[in-house]
Amino acid sequence: MGKQKRIKRQNQDDSANSVAEKSFIDKHFLKLVLGVLTLAVVLIASVIFLPNLNKPEQVEVQINQEVYNHGKKLYEANCASCHGLEGVGNMQVQIPALDGSMHSWHHSDEWLINQIMHGGINMPAVGANLAWSQEDAEAVLTYFKQWWKPQHKRAQPGEIGE
Numbered sequence: 001m002g003k004q005k006r007i008k009r010q011n012q013d014d015s016a017n018s019v020a021e022k023s024f025i026d027k028h029f030l031k032l033v034l035g036v037l038t039l040a041v042v043l044i045a046s047v048i049f050l051p052n053l054n055k056p057e058q059v060e061v062q063i064n065q066e067v068y069n070h071g072k073k074l075y076e077a078n079c080a081s082c083h084g085l086e087g088v089g090n091m092q093v094q095i096p097a098l099d100g101s102m103h104s105w106h107h108s109d110e111w112l113i114n115q116i117m118h119g120g121i122n123m124p125a126v127g128a129n130l131a132w133s134q135e136d137a138e139a140v141l142t143y144f145k146q147w148w149k150p151q152h153k154r155a156q157p158g159e160i161g162e
């Protein structure tokens with residue numbers, strides 16, 4: 001090989017190398033751009049969608065809180081005089097506890113609502129006397145069921161359960 005030829009070959013090799021290097025950088029640059037774009041899309045999507053995902057939960061909590069507060073008000077005004085502010089009852093005068101320590105969780109929600117509306121043997125028909133709606137009775141039920149332990153709620157008969 002003459003000197004001239006060698007130099008020419010050298011130049012060809014150099015330019016081949018630099019093409020390879022360039023496409024190497026291009027490939028990685030593309031990956032980087034794609035990575036950054038993906039990250040940006042994920043970030044934007046989470047900013048848009050996360051607040052929406054949280055919304056229904058917040059609304060539900062708000063409604064339950066309203067029902068709970070309504071039930072608490074009705075309970076304290078109309079039931080606590082007999083069953084106690086914390087539902088412990090008073091067995092000296094045959095008034096059962098509603099806090100799960102006695103029998104209340106053996107009944108279905110339907111039965112309990114009927115008791116709230118129409119009373120029993122010695123219990124007056126509190127709900128009917130005050131013209132309560134189904135929602136009022138359910139709110140009172142929601143309120144005193146907060147005292148029950150999870151196992152009471154699970155063991156309660158009927159399908160409403162919670």
Ligand code: HEC
Nearest residue numbers: 078079082094095096103104115116119120121122123126
């Ligand atoms: C005048 C007292 C009195 C008032 C007021 C009263 N109760 Fe009662 N409650 C009783 C008595 C007594 C019983 C026992 C069963 C019977 O005599 O009907 C009872 C039973 C119950 C039971 C059945 C418990 C069980 O273990 O079987 C529930 C539930 C109940 N009451 C809920 C309420 C709620 C809720 C209110 C308010 C809306 C209320 N009661 C108001 C006296 C009262």
